[in-house]
Amino acid sequence: MTRYALRSIALVYLLFLLVLPVGLICWTTFADGIGPVVDALTTPSALHAFAVTAQVAVLSVVANTLFGVGAALLLVRHSFPGKRVLNMLVDLPIAVSPVVVGLALILVYGRFAPFGGWLADRGIDVIFSLPGMVLATVFVSLPLVVRAVTPVLEEIGTEQEQAARTLGAGPWQTFRRITLPAVRWALAYGMVLALARSLGEYGAVAVVSGRIKDQTQTLTLFVEERFQNFDQQSAYAAAFAMAAIAILTLLVTTLLRPREDAR
Amino acid sequence: MIRVSNVSKNFGEFAALRDVSVDIPSGSLTALLGPSGGGKSTLLRIIAGLEDPDTGTVEIEGEDSTHLSPQHRGVGFVFQHYAAFKHMTVFGNVAFGLEIRKRPKAEITARVQELLELVHLEQFAHRYPAQLSGGQRQRMALARALAVEPKVLLLDEPFGALDAQVRKELRAWLRRLHDEVHVTTVFVTHDQEEAMEVADEIVVMAGGEVQQVGSPDDLYERPASDFVMGFLGPTTRVGGELVRPHDVELLSHPEAGTLPATVQRVVRLGFEVRVDLLVGGEPTWAQITREQARRLGTVPGDTVHLRAAAVAHRIAV
Amino acid sequence: MSPSRTDGPVAAADRPALVRDGRPAAPPAGSPERSRSPRSPRLRRRVGLGLGLGTATLYLSLVVLIPLAAVVWRSTEDGLAGFWAQVTTPESASALRLTIGASLLVALVNLVMGTLIAWVLVRDDFPGKRVVEVLIDLPFALPTIVAGLVLLALYGPSSPLGVDLAYARSGVVVALLFVTLPFVVRTVQPVLLELDRDMEEAAASLGAGRGTIFRRIILPSLLPAMLSGTALAFARSISEFGSTVLISGNIPFDTQVAAVSIFGQIESDNVTGAAAVSTVLLLVALLMLVAMDLLQRWGARRD
Numbered sequence: 001m002t003r004y005a006l007r008s009i010a011l012v013y014l015l016f017l018l019v020l021p022v023g024l025i026c027w028t029t030f031a032d033g034i035g036p037v038v039d040a041l042t043t044p045s046a047l048h049a050f051a052v053t054a055q056v057a058v059l060s061v062v063a064n065t066l067f068g069v070g071a072a073l074l075l076v077r078h079s080f081p082g083k084r085v086l087n088m089l090v091d092l093p094i095a096v097s098p099v100v101v102g103l104a105l106i107l108v109y110g111r112f113a114p115f116g117g118w119l120a121d122r123g124i125d126v127i128f129s130l131p132g133m134v135l136a137t138v139f140v141s142l143p144l145v146v147r148a149v150t151p152v153l154e155e156i157g158t159e160q161e162q163a164a165r166t167l168g169a170g171p172w173q174t175f176r177r178i179t180l181p182a183v184r185w186a187l188a189y190g191m192v193l194a195l196a197r198s199l200g201e202y203g204a205v206a207v208v209s210g211r212i213k214d215q216t217q218t219l220t221l222f223v224e225e226r227f228q229n230f231d232q233q234s235a236y237a238a239a240f241a242m243a244a245i246a247i248l249t250l251l252v253t254t255l256l257r258p259r260e261d262a263r
Numbered sequence: 264m265i266r267v268s269n270v271s272k273n274f275g276e277f278a279a280l281r282d283v284s285v286d287i288p289s290g291s292l293t294a295l296l297g298p299s300g301g302g303k304s305t306l307l308r309i310i311a312g313l314e315d316p317d318t319g320t321v322e323i324e325g326e327d328s329t330h331l332s333p334q335h336r337g338v339g340f341v342f343q344h345y346a347a348f349k350h351m352t353v354f355g356n357v358a359f360g361l362e363i364r365k366r367p368k369a370e371i372t373a374r375v376q377e378l379l380e381l382v383h384l385e386q387f388a389h390r391y392p393a394q395l396s397g398g399q400r401q402r403m404a405l406a407r408a409l410a411v412e413p414k415v416l417l418l419d420e421p422f423g424a425l426d427a428q429v430r431k432e433l434r435a436w437l438r439r440l441h442d443e444v445h446v447t448t449v450f451v452t453h454d455q456e457e458a459m460e461v462a463d464e465i466v467v468m469a470g471g472e473v474q475q476v477g478s479p480d481d482l483y484e485r486p487a488s489d490f491v492m493g494f495l496g497p498t499t500r501v502g503g504e505l506v507r508p509h510d511v512e513l514l515s516h517p518e519a520g521t522l523p524a525t526v527q528r529v530v531r532l533g534f535e536v537r538v539d540l541l542v543g544g545e546p547t548w549a550q551i552t553r554e555q556a557r558r559l560g561t562v563p564g565d566t567v568h569l570r571a572a573a574v575a576h577r578i579a580v
Numbered sequence: 581m582s583p584s585r586t587d588g589p590v591a592a593a594d595r596p597a598l599v600r601d602g603r604p605a606a607p608p609a610g611s612p613e614r615s616r617s618p619r620s621p622r623l624r625r626r627v628g629l630g631l632g633l634g635t636a637t638l639y640l641s642l643v644v645l646i647p648l649a650a651v652v653w654r655s656t657e658d659g660l661a662g663f664w665a666q667v668t669t670p671e672s673a674s675a676l677r678l679t680i681g682a683s684l685l686v687a688l689v690n691l692v693m694g695t696l697i698a699w700v701l702v703r704d705d706f707p708g709k710r711v712v713e714v715l716i717d718l719p720f721a722l723p724t725i726v727a728g729l730v731l732l733a734l735y736g737p738s739s740p741l742g743v744d745l746a747y748a749r750s751g752v753v754v755a756l757l758f759v760t761l762p763f764v765v766r767t768v769q770p771v772l773l774e775l776d777r778d779m780e781e782a783a784a785s786l787g788a789g790r791g792t793i794f795r796r797i798i799l800p801s802l803l804p805a806m807l808s809g810t811a812l813a814f815a816r817s818i819s820e821f822g823s824t825v826l827i828s829g830n831i832p833f834d835t836q837v838a839a840v841s842i843f844g845q846i847e848s849d850n851v852t853g854a855a856a857v858s859t860v861l862l863l864v865a866l867l868m869l870v871a872m873d874l875l876q877r878w879g880a881r882r883d
Contacts, residue, residue, distance in 0.1 A: 007706060014715070018758070028733055067636065080633060086636070095815045095869055100651060104648050104650060171628070196720075202723055203821035243730070
């Protein structure tokens with residue numbers, strides 16, 4: 001009896017909070033068939049938003065992958081003073097509001113900040129342009145790769161690496177041929193998470209991009225702008241596209257996780 | 264040969280090795296034997312370059328290797344838990360060192376084939392380590408270590424993770440392999456039976472120091488200390504001296520140098536008979552043959568007379 | 581493999597054939613071409629570690645540390661009194677009050693519902709469980725602005741259910757509940773999976789009823805995970821922006837949350853005010869991180 005009661009409460013909660021809203025958006029998006037959706041997603045503005053989003057996401061995933069693998073190796077394979085601090089700093093971005101991230105970057109890289117001004121004098125605009133959006137996205141998705149790779153690095157231990165060293169492999173060869181293949185699924189998992197987070201970032205990018213239509217407008221900004229301008233069809237279509245990407249991400253990550261366990 | 268000179272190593276407060284010097288002759292099969300925490304694994308890892316000594320030097324075949332990374336030492340290392348490259352096949356594992364050395368493909372294939380035959384894994388070349396038993400994985404690890412023709416082969420408790428039956432087989436097999444290959448081999452074990460059975464030479468280590476070096480016979484017959492004597496085999500106490508229990512003579516009548524003892528218990532273990540005794544209130548025991556026991560005809564409560572045999576090695580305690 | 585074999589090894593030539601103790605030299609080594617550096621490997625490793633650590637620190641500093649420090653610095657531009665004045669302007673104070681109040685409520689609901697959902701996912705079995713299992717993570721994967729839009733569609737002016745929460749504080753709470761859903765579920769679930777059923781059976785054999793077993797056996801084991809999931813949900817609620825933008829209508833003194841208030845102040849060029857409110861959020865975030873670190877240690881100690 002308790003069991004069915006608990007199950008019902010859980011499922012009803014999820015139904016009203018999760019399933020109905022997301023289902024409704026799909027239904028509303030395709031209320032007039034697939035034609036208007038395609039039209040809405042192929043306007044020059046929408047296509048531009050896709051392109052900007054892809055650019056920002058790919059650049060930040062690459063940056064965070066390089067940093068993530070390096071930082072995970074440092075945290076797991078080495079001991080040094082300040083390790084606990086570094087460990088906590090890596091997690092910090094999870095807890096920081098995206099808007100605060102945006103403000104923080106403006107205060108350092110904005111045209112009127114000392115460092116931002118110095119960069120601007122050299123022709124590098126960070127805020128209201130691509131570099132700032134990449135920085136913001138890197139900030140919010142920073143822990144994801146590190147935290148995906150760290151536990152697997154811990155689990156595989158150092159013996160395989162030591163064996164490779166005694167067989168004549170140098171540090172780089174050992175990393176490329178032993179360590180990297182051993183963590184490849186975890187790394188892929190972390191990268192997918194980081195990619196999803198990067199594609200969907202809204203708050204931080206909203207602040208640093210200046211929200212210039214057809215220039216610094218990402219997909220999330222496009223959704224908001226279209227909605228505020230009463231173009232519901234476009235807003236819903238783009239939202240649906242991103243929801244589809246999110247669900248795809250979930251499926252890929254669930255596929256990647258059991259592989260990890262099977263090893 | 265491997266010459267370890269004045270090597271010390273501390274892990275924090277713990278002194279794993281204290282000023283250890285030992286020579287291991289070329290072509291020998293040597294066991295580093297001792298209780299856990301005695302420093303034997305640390306010494307092996309220092310020889311391999313997997314740990315840096317705090318002080319002292321390591322010389323391998325005449326070359327000072329103290330500051331050489333494991334990559335350049337030319338040692339083969341076999342880990343207790345195999346350290347198999349899980350994402351590579353058996354072939355890939357064995358070929359790894361040769362690929363690192365950029366040998367021609369044909370040569371690699373031939374060499375790996377030859378090694379897999381040596382370790383009886385030729386059927387398993389395309390399996391992954393996860394598909395092998397523990398014993399097979401360890402043989403693969405051995406083939407992998409031998410593939411690069413190391414100057415020395417180092418094995419860290421190579422059979423420690425295997426069950427008793429497989430362990431016995433692999434011991435005999437390692438002995439035969441060494442007789443074929445003659446590469447200078449050092450293995451770590453805490454099992455005195457394993458060391459006695461396999462090694463030409465045993466280095467007994469405890470408390471971060473070398474206790475004694477010698478052949479299995481030497482160590483068993485002429486242990487330098489009560490510790491070595493106790494570690495290499497059973498001991499018993501006769502009149503303030505440690506002797507082997509099979510070196511205790513039991514007589515029905517007193518003779519010169521015998522001590523009277525009360526029989527507590529007589530336990531027959533197949534061929535061997537174990538007699539528990541009290542000598543002046545102190546418990547001790549003797550190991551005699553069934554024939555001797557029959558002639559003595561003793562039962563609990565009897566008084567017998569014991570002494571250490573003339574040939575016995577004794578250590579005063 | 582025999583001592584006489586000399587094919588392959590590169591380094592054999594430059595090493596004298598060694599005969600010591602009357603024994604033949606060992607087989608030539610197969611060590612690869614070496615580039616010997618006069619420095620010890622230990623020193624080289626130190627240098628490598630230093631380089632890696634330097635790069636990681638530089639990256640973290642440029643992306644995270646310096647910008648966040650700039651926020652704190654800017655918030656105290658006019659001293660602590662100025663900071664306090666900015667935080668306590670009617671608008672900021674109202675936004676912070678709403679944010680903290682709503683987040684506390686959301687954290688509490690999550691504590692209960694998250695644990696309940698985790699329980700159902702681990703201990704119950706029903707058709708479609710695997711789908712639910714995957715769906716739980718949807719709020720993590722869905723862009724926050726899309727989450728807001730999605731909720732507005734169901735709980736907005738044109739709600740097919742006839743429930744209009746738009747521009748109301750209850751709308752804000754629903755949005756926060758949506759984005760924080762996975763936190764408690766995902767921290768409690770693994771602990772519940774690992775939980776030893778023997779303990780419960782032992783308790784039952786000692787005469788404990790189901791209520792007692794839950795209260796005395798299960799709950800204490802789950803508590804660290806439950807609390808750390810709740811702390812995560814609270815931290816996330818405090819800082820949430822995207823999902824509340826559309827549904828709240830951003831009415832100052834009513835539905836405007838702290839993050840939206842910061843955004844507004846940036847837009848209207850009150851950077852110092854924005855920095856002050858941001859600093860409050862940062863402090864709360866830091867507090868939550870420390871709390872989670874402590875909870876983790878507490879949980880690990882009892883393992």
